[in-house]
Amino acid sequence: MKFKSIKHKLISIFTLLIVLPLMFSSIIAITILKSSLQNQATYSLKKSSNLIDNIITEAYTGYKNSILQMSENGIIKSCLTVDDKTLEKELFSIVKSNKSILNAYIFTKNNKILIYPKTDSLNDFVPTDSKLYKDTKTKKNDILCVDAYKDLTTGKMVITLCKSIFDNNDIFVGVACIDIDISYIKNLVKDITIDNNGHVYLLDRTGVAIASRNDNVLGKNFNPDRKEAALTKDTKILNIYNSSSEVSWMKNLMSGKSGLESAHFLNTNNFVYYMNNIASGWKIIVTMDKNILTKKIFSTLLLFIIVFIVSLVISILAALIISKSVTNPLNHLNEIMLKAENGDLTQICSIKTNDEFGTLGKSFSNMTAGIKDLISSIKETSKKILIFSDTLKNQSNVSSISANEIASTMDEISAGVQQQATDAQISSEIALKFIDKLNEINTYSKEINNESSKMNDYNKEAFDAVVNLKQKNDLTTTAVSTISKRIKELESYSENIGKISSVILSISSQTNLLSLNAAIEAARAGDAGKGFSVVADEVRKLSEQSSNSAEEIQNIISKIQNTTKETVHSMDNVANYVESQNDAVTITEQSFEELSKSIDNITTTINNVVVSINELTQKSTILMESIESISSVSEQSAAAIEEITASVASQLNDMEKLRQESENLNELAQILEKGVEKFKID
CATH class of the missing domain: 1.20.1270 (Substrate Binding Domain Of Dnak; Chain:A; Domain 2)
Incomplete structure (x- = not known):
């Protein structure tokens, strides 16, 4: 590029010296900002997931302790020989000991049913023929966890924990169960906010939403490959996704893996972080809207553009001032030298600066x-x-x-x-x-x-x-x-x-x-x-x-x-x-x-x-x-x-x-x- 004068050359040089570094720094800053925002979003998602995971683990540990204590209770262990009033009083004590416990009941091997609070819905129920009884008996000393479901009596989301009861001679005598109200966990999940635009979804082991701030997805299935649980076969569950290609990462979640995805989730582009709660087997999904992150980047980009324009104007003004201070003496010297070249030796240089x-x-x-x-x-x-x-x-x-x-x-x-x-x-x-x-x-x-x-x-x-x-x-x-x-x-x-x-x-x-x-x-x-x-x-x-x-x-x-x-x-x-x-x-x-x-x-x-x-x-x-x-x-x-x-x-x-x-x-x-x-x- 050829310049007709040193003034234009100086303006171009000063502009490039200011604009190019500013442009490169802006690109680097935006790249760093984007990476930082993504890292911040990832950190927030992981932090929220870990928080929910710890809450569920702590709550579930308490629930398990409750069923363990119930199965090891001396009166409960003697349920075949103790009268019903004594057992009912003991069940009453168990229910009152934890406000999350809605029901406490015992199924004996001779098909005896003891429940508190009492209900007539189990009059025709034969415990020993039920899958719940059989699965619990099979687990022996392990606790059976039933996926969350909506209790017909209270209308609340509950989970059921069951454990085999052995008498003092270590002989199987029945099954102890408690129905746990998970409204506490549900409300806690609902109240968690992630940068004012994130959402937390808590799924049971099969992929059904049991807690979320979005009430429209509660009780609905996120897992296209879900198999009906035995206790919920009679409940009609709506599918949010009908094809696994829509949520390809759901297989990883269902298989117990955790990870971060950038995916189209519930009609919105989101960052999705998912993980499993080991204690309950529940699935935790935390999302953050990518558009909010994009808006932050664009707002920062707009600020950089404004700074860039202001810097460009300042650089041009500075280049004009500096070039003028350089070209004026040069033009003056050139003028008097041309006159001297033509024979006029009366010209005197009037440059009064102390520089070259x-x-x-x-x-x-x-x-x-x-x-x-x-x-x-x-x-x-x-x-x-x-x-x-x-x-x-x-x-x-x-x-x-x-x-x-x-x-x-x-x-x-x-x-x-x-x-x-x-x-x-x-x-x-x-x-x-x-x-x-x-x-x-x-x-x-x-x-x-x-x-x-x-x-x-x-x-x-x-x-x-x-x-x-x-x-x-x-x-x-x-x-x-x-x-x-x-x-x-x-x-x-x-x-x-x-x-x-x-x-x-x-x-x-x-x-x-x-x-x-x-x-x-x-x-x-x-x-x-x-x-x-x-x-x-x-x-x-x-x-x-x-x-x-x-x-x-x-x-x-x-x-x-x-x-x-x-x-x-x-x-x-x-x-x-x-x-x-x-x-x-x-x-x-x-x-x-x-x-x-x-x-x-x-x-x-x-x-x-x-x-x-x-x-x-x-x-x-x-x-x-x-x-x-x-x-x-x-x-x-x-x-x-x-x-x-x-x-x-x-x-x-x-x-x-x-x-x-x-x-x-x-x-x-x-x-x-x-x-x-x-x-x-x-």
Whole structure:
């Protein structure tokens, strides 16, 4: 499942952290409650059954003691010889000794019947022929228990206990019987309540209900496999169940077993616990309505649902509050970081908390302040570089123009010198023909004098140009030195920026390490640390973003440093070129000084020639030597001029390179200025 925001993620996590444990605990609690209620119901059923069992056993023990005492009574044992009044008085005493005894009677072996209270219903009764008499006699010393039945005289539910009577000589003389009113047990069973919805059913040994709070089942048969007892064959008993499949557990009850069943009993889903009373052989059935237990479970389930809904609402509210406290600082940081990414370095983090967000906000503010100072310094430096590069460019252009003018002048000088060499050659030829053409020599002498004057003028102009070039070259040297210093300062600033970027990367790395440690600790904390794990993961992402931004800044600074180094290298080359140019200018100046001296010499010589022209005829040898000297000087001048021309051409190339380098420097300064213009620092 993907979440669009950390807020939704935190809400989901908090909700799951509260809802899932609550849901599991509710399921476990309901399961435990159901088991507990079932155990409680089982305990109540067993407790009630044991209580009834103890009551019946205690009562039956009393009844048996009564019949034993009656059978062991001396008068009763002498029933064949004692008169009837004495026996009746004794029977009266027995009846009055226990209010539960309705009748006490004796059947003798000679068919004598003695009963109290007296009744006429047994006038036609022959004791020795009855099954009761025979079964009792057969049991000898054991007590015969007759299943409960409804007494016709009193209409009460009674049981009959009988025991054989032996005289003092241990001779069988008859049977003693008592009819016991079990209304006490019936009322006791009727009054027993089991969680206000349970019922107790007391069955005789054949399965007929003899006691219950439900009067509709009294006297009715619960056992589909019941066989009629001898004394109750004449009584019509209604069956509640006609098939053993309806009460399959009834066979276990009839066979003397006990157990707990969940069964459909008397048209109701019940927990049924059954057991046998050993003393009487009666069957005890205790039931509890399952619907009451189900209602308790549902009421508890409803309570858990209400608690679940309330907890869910509380968890969502808590998740909203906590997520807001986490996402607000993150959103604020994200907003100012986006602005900083777009170049706005005036943003200040306003997170005032003392947690990691507050620390991250302070670090971001410090980082932007450092970058802002750095960008401000770069802006100022780039402006200075731009100004210096413009000045250098202008000076380079001026120097280039001057160099072109010098080259043009040197071309003219070279042409004059070549012409001088030609004239010297002609003079040499004239000297050979000096005698024949003296007039022509005089004319040529005048022309040489004029050309010398011009050459002197040209020499002065060239010398002035060289001096001007030297002054310009000095200015260029000063400007290059200043630019070189500024560029080295820029290189130093760039190195400081690189150090700051390294510090930022170190802080990002440490923050990333801290977030990793926080994630590890959150993982160790298990479910309780998942919320903090999410926060640590977001901090790690922010650290990675800061690291990436710092790396981008470092890459930009690295490019600036590389460009600055290239500029420094170029400026060093320019300085070398300027120094070479300065040397060349110095040589040119010296050459022009020598040239000036040579021209002066030539002028003096020509003047001497003019003065001595009249003596030339006579001094032809001297004239030839002078002409040769002039030719030699002309050749030297031509060579010197060629050297000056080469120097000027080299200087022109150097100035062109200087101009190109200044243009490159100007372009780099403009690129640097555009690069830092996107940052807003004011």
